[in-house]
Amino acid sequence: MSDVVIYTDLDGTLLDHHTYSTEAASATLSKLRGLGIPVIPCTSKTVAETRPIAAQLRLDGPMIVENGAAVWIPNNWNLSRTESSISEGEMWCHGFGVPRSVIRRQLAILSVEWGNRYQSLCDLSDKQVMSITGLDVDSARLAKERHFCETLVWLGTPADRVAFAQQVRELDMRCVQGARFVHVLSSGGKAEAVSWLHRKISTERPGFEDALSISAGDAENDIDMLQVTDLALLVRSPVYDPPQIARAGGLIVSDQFGPAGWSEGIETLLNQVMEDRVSGRFLPKRHDYNAA
Template identity: 65%
Template sequence: MSMAVVYTDLDGTLLDHYTYAFDKALETIKALKAQGIPIVPCTSKTRTETVSLMQALELDNPMIIENGAAIWVPNDWGLTRPEGADIDVDANAWSHCFSPPRGMIRRQLAILNIEWGNRYQSLCELSDKQVMAITGLDEASAARAKDRHHCETLVWLGTPADKSIFARQVEALDLCCVQGGRFVHVLGTGGKGHAMSWLHHKIRAELPGFERAVSIAAGDAQNDAEMLEVADLALMVRSPVHDPPTPKRAGGMVISDNFGPAGWAEGIEALITRVEEEGRGRFLSKRHDHDAA
């Protein structure tokens, strides 16, 4: 019987903000695998980016991608495929989308282009070399970062004050505008918190041994705030480059002393120990009790 599922942001959380290394988290990752505790990425990264990382980590778990716009689940996980989900025959998996296609989001954003078009660039419209310069990624990884289907990712060129006004105007179009560690992301309905809650409900309802699994969320940026709020337990990982997110919760959260993967390992180990010592029933909430079918 698994005691928990860990839902984690990647850049700046499990991965170092500058180098994308995860070596300082490897021992903790191995320990979680040995305990049967799944690690589920909940990231702004694309599917192709996240698949590549999961292979490097030797993990074969579901993935929440593009800021919660979609969930990708291997068939051998045994979760039932919801009506309308896409089938990925080559990868032996299915995906469920919460956000409309990127093209539809771009058409909505075009309404704002006259006023705002000179204050942002679409990441997908940049060359691979431009993306490499902004992110520090290698060329293959930069190409994967542009392979977006459900979210429009923007390089912000304006001021922070401009960004707040832009976000309000985006939300007036019934879209969601969130700040990640590097970029601004525009998507439709959903978000990391909604996608995590949907998936965790499904895991607890359908997987034997996970009926009382605690959800643990880890993140470092404002686009992680919602999932840090709705998880049973939360880890806020300190960032070397930006202020911490501001989740609204009364307790059940730890803040790391270290940055990135070192902070991730430190905080996850502390939370798992807490669950072991105090029992799962102490932390289980009704946050995920909704229909995931």
């Protein structure tokens, strides 16, 4: 069943929102490895944060990081490199949009009006990041190694954030709310990255021709991704209500929270795919502008 690819958010989805544990999903992850189904992180985390998590979970494929602003691909996946790609060790990176330094210069235009209502995560001390996130000191340092998006600790009201996001859009950037932080980036976000990567996998990787795409997420910054894949799982959060997802079908919402809900939902979707194939039914492919 290798012609299925799963794209998953981490914090609050595959990782517990409070403890960052993945224990509740371990049996399902083991099952997916046995079936040859890749699980690809699609996260707001940095590549420096994501690598040790992927290694711990034995995920040896690509990684989509910084809210879709960059995709890291192992050399041994033999996917064709883009002209603008950069190499680091056994992986190469394709970035979307402009570097974080350019985003910071653009945000400086708004700092007079908005500067007292947010703080850049990268400007905080390790102890401050630890206090906000519950991460250990090493993980807190890795969280600040951002290259393609600017992550903000929002201090204003929700209404302030909506107005701020509108002004960010007027600067040809976008502002998305994650599980903990607000993220400013110049690319199309997770949906663009998932669509780009899935097209490469389904056209260049043997055994994945016309592969089915499944996405899983829990927060506002996952909405676009959940709308472009063939099937989608919205994982319930213990700290906020599920966001509204605009799609006609192919979406399920977990009953449980975090990794337990991830396991519950992924198992349900896999059973649905298997039953449809046994019965001769074929799931319709998505045909949105950014469809994977």
